[in-house]
Amino acid sequence: MTEPETAEAVSEVMSRYAPNGVAIEQVARDIQAGADEGADAQLEPIVAVRAYVALTDNVDEKRQQITEALWHLGHIVPIPEPTFRLVAESDWANAWKEHYHVVHLGERFVIKPTWREYAAQPDEIIMELDPGMAFGTGLHPTTQMCLAALEKYATPEAYTLDLGTGSGILAIGAALLGVKSIVAIDNDPLAVKVAAENAAMNHVADAITVGLGSLTEAAAQTYDLVIVNILARVIIAMCEDGLGRVVRSGGRAIFAGLIDTQEFGVREALQTQGLTVIDRLQEKDWVCLIAQKM
Secondary structure (H helix, E strand, O other), X not given: OEOHHHHHXXXXXXXXXOOOOEEEEOOOEOOOOOOOOOOOOOEOOOEEEEEOOOOOOOHHHHHHHHHHHHHHHOOOOOOOOOOOOOOOHHHHHHHHHHXXXXXXXXXXXXXXXXXXXXXXXXXXEEEEOOOOOOOOOOOOHHHHHHXXXXXXXXXXXXXXXXXXXXXXXXXXXXXHOOOOOEEEEEOOXXXXXXXXXXXXXXXXXXXXXXXXXXXXXXXXOOEEEEEEEOOHHHHHHHHHOOHHHHEEEEEEEEEEEEEHHHHHHHHHXXXXXXXXXXXXXXXXXXXXEEEEEO
């Protein structure tokens, strides 16, 4: 069990030693009085990250590697010790899906696993995204705040860049909000593949150009709206490399992946790029900054 904001980091670590798959499972929900187990509800801040390692895959060695890797990660964020148990392969293949339910984010977004049925309410935006990947599933507060910022600042004509797209969730969110032209790039080939597949699954591939790249490739153009949901130190490093030049005059940029103690340093770095913070969101210790190129 762990907090949603650490779940994706744990998933990434475990995926190094568990080639048969990692799943981030919603194991606790707020179930309102009278609601049945099948109804969608708001998540409690507890999830489980599970991995399957076949008994033939040097299981004792893999178990030790996972334990040590999580021990090291636990020096950065609090993580409980892992537990291990034997399961049938057929159980792993299907049972984990029962833990995933429809999730409401922001004012309008609904994240729906592909195997769940959901009747959309008026003005809701449905995004189909299969959980379990290490690139972004909507559980992390930074992703949730970015989607909320997109609801406020995305416009159909805004030429948009999603820098470090991961699963593509933010680029897809922008497209579903009506943004017509989005460039989504990542320096991980697997993330690029996943993002492209997710864009196609949500029928917005025509609006999103997904590709392998980084700030260097992005700097060939300028954009009306830029989304950077990475880490504070990476945002600061990008500013040192001229991040501001990809934002058009008068354009806006959404920055997330930072905690409140890192906010001052990020604000200073943005100022060097002519980016002035005009709005701010916060959830727990996580902060999202919206800046404008003056």
